[in-house]
Amino acid sequence: KQEVTQIPAALSVPEGENLVLNCSFTDSAIYNLQWFRQDPGKGLTSLLLIQSSQREQTSGRLNASLDKSSGRSTLYIAASQPGDSATYLCAVISGNKLVFGAGTILRVKS
Amino acid sequence: AAGVIQSPRHLIKEKRETATLKCYPIPRHDTVYWYQQGPGQDPQFLISFYEKMQSDKGSIPDRFSAQQFSDYHSELNMSSLELGDSALYFCASSLAGAKYNSPLHFGNGTRLTVT
Secondary structure (H helix, E strand, O other), X not given: OOOEEEXXXXXXXXXXXXXXXXXXXXXXXXXXXXXEEXXXXXXXXXXEEEEOOOOEEEEOOEEEEEEOOOOEEEEEEOOOOHHHOEEEEEEEEEOOEEEEOOOEEEEEEO | OOOOEEEOOEXXXXXXXXXXXXXXXXXXXXXXXXXXXXXXXXXXXXEEEEOXXXXXXXXXXXXXXXXXXXXXXXXXXXXXXXXXXXXXXEEEEEOOOHHHOOOOEEOOOEEEEEO
């Protein structure tokens, strides 16, 4: 059974810092990995999708990496802003469904 | 661009009542997924459909059923509602199934409150 773990559970940083969110998964037989952002009580916004054959994807200040063999992914956020405050969820495509981690709650202080 | 549409946005029901949640996928998407997210929890997979056939099943209670229609929209039917069913219910859609490297796009969810 696929299990996804995210570390840290919560993170508070001052504005402008670069930060890294970690995601690990137990079964390396994944099709791809997707990072999402969720604001309180809101829907899930897809940030980046990394296919299983890829090593990383970039979008603006976000960079996600994937090491499938070791079962790890990182989401790097450069020059963090207060508007980045949200919960960040990592999910792997395992079988025909996404399996989510518990998320990292990020707070960027101005 | 068109996104995944879910209705209603909010729903309040009493215990033992029934509820129907609707999901309209992104045009041309043929796969629909349903997730349940309890307060402070990560989304839990309930069920998915590909080309109107059930493709995978997760932790969906027997009191719940779902289907995908010919126009690819999907409905989640929930009967004998319990207090513990109060949650945010998300629908997501993708093209040709998740394993074909198509990202899942989520709707804004339906918040169900059972009193």
